[in-house]
Amino acid sequence: MAEKSRGPRSPQVEQPRDEAADIGVEARLAAGVLLNAALEGRGGLDAAQAFREFGALPGPDRAFARAVAMAALRRLGEIDQILDRRLNKAPPLAVRTILRVALAQTLVLETPAFAAVSTAVKLAERDPKTRPYKNLVNAVLRGIDRDGPGLTTAESNLPDWLAARWRATYGEPTLAGLALAAREEPTTDLSLKPGIDAAAVADAVEGETLPGGTVRTGRRGDIAGWPGFEEGGWWVQDAAAALPVRLLAPKAGEAVVDFCAAPGGKTLQIAAAGAAVVSLDRSDKRLERLRANLARTGLTAEVVATPAEDWDDPRTFDAVLLDAPCTATGTFRRNPEVLRATRPADVAKLADVQHRLLDAAAGRVKPGGRLVYCVCSLEREEGETQVIAFLRRHPDFRTAPAVPADIGAPDAALTPEGWLRVLPSMWAEKGGLDGFFIARLDRVS
C-alpha cells in the first residue's frame, strides 16, 4: 500500500516576516516536549501536560501544541520516512524532534510552510545543542516544501511488533484498514440521555445520528462551550464504547455494578436507563471525573473507590459490567500514544489482571443474572482468550450471543461465538470507531 502525503507546497519565493510565528515558537517547543513524553512510555503524555513548557502557554497555544503532538504521533512513521530520505546520517533526537514537529504542521495540519520552517529554525537556534544543525533544519524543511514529501506508507505509522500481531490475527487487508484508521483524527461522539431528541442535538452540533443513537460530529474545540453541554443531556463517548451497556441492557429497578467505572461513560448509560448502579474504581482521582459527569447530567450512582477484587460488600447484582483495564490498543484513533507506549509485556501483565477481575465479577452476578466483559484492546489475549478461559473456569456461565442490529453495532463485528470484535477499520465510510472486544455471559439459574 502506498499513498501520497499531502503536498507539495508551492515554493516560498520570499520569506515574509511573521509575528505569529515568533509567538508560536514556545508552542512548537511544547509540542516537541509532549511528543517525546508520549514516546517515552505509558502515561507520558498525561504527565507532560503538567510540565512548565506546556502549562505556561495561553489556552489556544496549548491546544495548538497538543494538536501538533497528536498529528506527529499519528504520522510518525510517515514523517520519519520523509525525513530519512533527506538525512545522510541520523541527527540527535532534539533535532529530529524539531523536524518532526515542523512536518506534522505542514503535512497534516496545513500550517503554511514559512511559519513551520521559520519557527523550526528559531527553535534550533535557541539551544546550544541544536544550534549547529540550524542550517540542516532549514535545508531539509525547504527541500521537502520544494520537492514534495514523496510516497509514504500508512503502515509505517504502526510499530512493527503491533503490525505483525494484527497481520497474524486479522489478515493483511484488515491491517491496511487499521493503518488507514490510525492516520485520521477521529470525530467526537455523544451519547444521549433517554428522552433527548437526537435529531435536535445532531442539528445543534452539525452532526449525524448513528445506528444505536450516538450523535457524531466533526466539530472541534472545547466541548464545554457546545450547545446543550450545561444542560447535561449528553456526554462524550465513542460509538463503540456505548455498545457494552447496550448489550448489558440494564433496566429500571435493576441492581447493577460497574466494576471499573471511571471516568464514567458507561455508568452514565446504566444510570440513565433507570437502574441502581454501584460504580467502583480503584482510582479516586479518575472517579472525580465520574462524579462531575454525574452532577452535570443529573444522574445518580453509588460511587466507591476500591480495587474491585477487594470490595468488602456482600451484595450480588442483576447485571455486572467489567470494562477491564487493558492495553487500550483499540483506542489508537483518539490516543495515538498507546501505540508507542504499549510494550509486548503489557499484554500478558494486563491479561493477568483481567483474569482476576473476571473471577471477582463472576462472584457478583446473581443466578439468572448477566455479566458483560469488554476491553478496548485489539489483542486476543485480552478478549477472546479471556472469555474462552473464563467459560472453562465458570461452567455456570454461557455466552448470550449479541445481535449487532439490536444495539447499533457493525454487523461485521459479530464473531462465530456470538461476541463482538469491533475494529477501528469498520464503518470507515462513517468515520470509524474505537476497537473493542465485548462478550455477554449469562449466569444460568
Ligand SMILES: C[S@@+](CC[C@H](N)C(=O)[O-])C[C@H]1O[C@@H](n2cnc3c(N)ncnc32)[C@H](O)[C@@H]1O
Ligand atoms: C477502561 S477504564 C474504564 C472506563 C469506564 N468504564 C468508562 O466507560 O468510562 C478501566 C478502569 O479500571 C480501573 N481499574 C484498574 N484496576 C482496577 C481494579 N482492580 N479495580 C477497580 N478498578 C480498576 C482504572 O482506574 C480505570 O479507570
